[in-house]
Amino acid sequence: AQSVTQLDSHVSVSEGTPVLLRCNYSSSYSPSLFWYVQHPNKGLQLLLKYTSAATLVKGINGFEAEFKKSETSFHLTKPSAHMSDAAEYFCVVSLYSGAGSYQLTFGKGTKLSVIP
């Protein structure tokens, strides 16, 4: 079965410093992986996706993630945190559910706090 594990429930960084949000996955084959962000009282916004093309994936708002098969990781990074980055971040794997359909399986989330 495919799943994702977000290694930190809460990460706190100072504005202008790098962000690292960690995610490990388990899959019997090459997975499709995503990072979504959720601001308070809002739905989820897609940051980036990996679907077996380039291993380094660039997303919106300066975020990027690197797929490392040897480490079964898909960590999210950003060189310099901004106050507007404070939100909940979800690592997500796409699971084949049959009949040509896929469902998303979410990690438990990492809450990012940015200190001024």
Add this chain to the structure above:
Amino acid sequence: DAGVTQSPTHLIKTRGQHVTLRCSPISGHKSVSWYQQVLGQGPQFIFQYYEKEERGRGNFPDRFSARQFPNYSSELNVNALLLGDSALYLCASSYDRGLQPQHFGDGTRLSIL
């Protein structure tokens, strides 16, 4: 273009009642999925509909049901509400049922008293 829209935004019900939540997908999207997000947790998959047929179902009891209409909008119905059904219900749409990214609405916050 409008994004995924959900209604209502907030809803308060009591135990034993039933509820209907509505979702309009992005124009041109044919697949709609429903997720339940309990406070402090990641969303959990409930249903996927594509071309008006159920294509996937998560581990939820039969009290949960859904349907998709010819215009691709969708309804999620929950019967015999329990306190544990209190959650944010999210709808997501995608062009088809494959690996295209899903686009989420802002959700319906359901509170059960």
